[in-house]
Amino acid sequence: MNPLPTNLIQKFAEGVDTLYVLEQLDPVIEEHVRVLGIECRGKELFDLKGEYSQAMIKKVILGEEAEYLTTDMEIPPRPPALCPGCPHRGLFSALKPLNVMVSGDIGCYTLGALPPLSMMDTTICMGASVSALHGRNKIRPDEAKTSVAVIGDSTFVHSGITGMINAAYNQSNSKIIILDNSITGMTGHQQNPTTGKRINGDPTTAIDIEALAHSVGIERVLVVDPYDIAATREAIKAELEVDAPSVIISRIPCVLLKEVRAKQRKPFFVDPDKCVGCKACMKIGCPAISMKDKKSVFDFTQCVGCGMCKPLCKFDAIKEGD
Numbered sequence: 462m463n464p465l466p467t468n469l470i471q472k473f474a475e476g477v478d479t480l481y482v483l484e485q486l487d488p489v490i491e492e493h494v495r496v497l498g499i500e501c502r503g504k505e506l507f508d509l510k511g512e513y514s515q516a517m518i519k520k521v522i523l524g525e526e527a528e529y530l531t532t533d534m535e536i537p538p539r540p541p542a543l544c545p546g547c548p549h550r551g552l553f554s555a556l557k558p559l560n561v562m563v564s565g566d567i568g569c570y571t572l573g574a575l576p577p578l579s580m581m582d583t584t585i586c587m588g589a590s591v592s593a594l595h596g597r598n599k600i601r602p603d604e605a606k607t608s609v610a611v612i613g614d615s616t617f618v619h620s621g622i623t624g625m626i627n628a629a630y631n632q633s634n635s636k637i638i639i640l641d642n643s644i645t646g647m648t649g650h651q652q653n654p655t656t657g658k659r660i661n662g663d664p665t666t667a668i669d670i671e672a673l674a675h676s677v678g679i680e681r682v683l684v685v686d687p688y689d690i691a692a693t694r695e696a697i698k699a700e701l702e703v704d705a706p707s708v709i710i711s712r713i714p715c716v717l718l719k720e721v722r723a724k725q726r727k728p729f730f731v732d733p734d735k736c737v738g739c740k741a742c743m744k745i746g747c748p749a750i751s752m753k754d755k756k757s758v759f760d761f762t763q764c765v766g767c768g769m770c771k772p773l774c775k776f777d778a779i780k781e782g783d
């Protein structure tokens with residue numbers, strides 16, 4: 462947060478015997494605290510590099526080693542995954558059969574690089590998805606019809622807009638897909654200039670992404686619903702055939718937003734009598750879906766009832782919760 466809440470820091474410091482500043486990387490907050498004349502402990506105890514785990518903090522501050530339990534059980538690996546009901550899953554599932562090169566960016570959607578979706582070929586730095594695709598399409602125009610860029614709404618306003626202007630100005634046939642989940646997901650649900658709220662929640666202006674794209678000269682701007690995987694795929698497929706830059710906005714709010722959770726549907730479930738165990742529903746990689754006794758089962762504690770998996774089952778085994 463900038464500027465730092467000076468009064469809050471001073472008030473907090475007055476109520477403690479020793480003030481520790483735990484911040485990874487550079488001592489930005491620590492130096493600010495010292496400039497305020499407040500004594501604190503920080504980088505003389507903690508490293509400039511690496512992750513600050515609970516165990517490491519406990520050891521440094523209390524001098525105590527963390528206790529660990531051990532087991533001989535074989536624990537299955539649990540790689541990070543998009544959340545159940547994440548709209549980005551629908552977008553990547555729509556892209557998968559199109560066999561496109563995906564110029565990726567930085568956000569929770571970068572998890573689309575992992576199996577089973579495996580739909581991100583490059584991730585360079587924030588905003589680079591759009592500019593890298595533009596550059597690629599300039600040197601390999603024959604491949605413009607088999608490549609797209611994906612970028613989240615927050616990253617787009619951070620540093621994707623300039624790439625979009627470049628694509629429009631230099632007419633590179635780039636297909637820019639903006640994953641608009643109406644929040645900054647990866648870093649913890651901060652507002653951004655597209656959400657209509659300031660970082661502290663106060664109402665403010667909201668960038669109209671469609672109007673912005675039109676205003677820089679992109680004529681082909683469309684909005685798709687990533688929960689409708691088939692329709693999203695058809696829309697992208699059609700845009701890939703067009704000799705012009707396109708902006709495709711994949712828009713569904715993040716499922717973890719309070720207002721979205723409040724309207725969440727009941728968990729879906731599998732009718733075991735109808736399920737033939739074909740695993741088609743598992744191709745989207747939803748963590749709520751697993752196989753047991755050669756049948757698909759949905760974890761009702763994880764399923765948010767997004768319905769994305771239902772059309773994938775040709776046996777009508779997936780049912781809406783009642």
Ligand code: SF4
Nearest residue numbers: 736737739740742774
């Ligand atoms: S797609 Fe349908 S039939 Fe196939 S495993 Fe999933 S629920 Fe069962």
Ligand code: SF4
Nearest residue numbers: 747764765767768770
């Ligand atoms: S409806 Fe299907 S895709 Fe959506 S969260 Fe539940 S199991 Fe996952």
